[in-house]
Amino acid sequence: MSVSVAANDSRVLLRLEEFLPYRLVILSARTSNAVARIYAERFQLTIPQWRIIATLGQYPVCTGRDIALHGMMHKSTVSRAVAALVKRGLLRKEPNAYDMREEHLRLTDEGRAIYEAVVPQARAFEEEITAAFDPAERKEFIRLIEKLDAHTRKLAPDHDPDA
Amino acid sequence: MSVSVAANDSRVLLRLEEFLPYRLVILSARTSNAVARIYAERFQLTIPQWRIIATLGQYPVCTGRDIALHGMMHKSTVSRAVAALVKRGLLRKEPNAYDMREEHLRLTDEGRAIYEAVVPQARAFEEEITAAFDPAERKEFIRLIEKLDAHTRKLAPDHDPDA
């Protein structure tokens, strides 16, 4: 801030660097960019694509709707990302005979291989960043994050349009 | 996840809901969306636009470059947001006689009025979310966030292209 000569002396002043929502954004952007590099560079996956693979790695069969809810994504985002993954052969769509509106999604072997290649690296990265903490701090941080998460979820329910 | 019948039984498994980077993204998205509503609905400001106003509220005179660094934004993002704000009369550009490449930016009275209208609401919102904590927890949370922030900054330096 080379140019600024003095801070605002008004009573109304917000220090952005100390504003919690801003801090969270910065922190999450940095970590999430770093994680994205893991699967973006080596496997050419976008963030929504990775989230879909991650969800299907965890729950082998889902509908698009399930994935959208689980990954906080818009259904159109999911739709396009799924299309791209199917085209690349990482995902398969299977019609659901009991409800022809929805389609069951499942990883192909190739898709699962990517999942299994990325997961250990993601885990390692998580280790790396939480190495900032000693064990007690780490546990406490998780606890506080959970508490904050639950609280904000009540305050600002994730806007669910119809998704 | 109505359809999934069983969790993956492979040794390679990542629980997305417990993956720290993912949690941070979700948490920060929710809080930052809630904050955005404050200035988006009433004042039609985008996030970069608000960050610029917030920076100039704190440091009355800056260059675009200063703002980009301070707010973790790309210089093109700043350039466009500044243009929009100037057009709306919330910001003024002033040539710097000592270096004609850069332009000094300053809030107009109208711009400052918006800043002063938003800040108390932003503060109030911060209060609201940290109400999840008792005073000791709040202090500890800030401390841990700072520690994590410092650590990740070393690990994954904010990609600075030339900005």
Added chain:
DNA sequence: CACTGTTCGTTGACAGTGCAACCAATCTGC
């Protein structure tokens, strides 16, 4: 059976963003 309302998924239009190329002003070394 229609008739209405809802849900899953796709698609077109649109806005915001990042990247890269670019211009103009400045600085550096010769």
Added chain:
DNA sequence: GCAGATTGGTTGCACTGTCAACGAACAGTG
């Protein structure tokens, strides 16, 4: 002073995400 490198800022382009509208498949009602 001049050539080349550097820096602040703008802009064209491609890419994504969001929103709104839509078609198709269900579910409930009379």
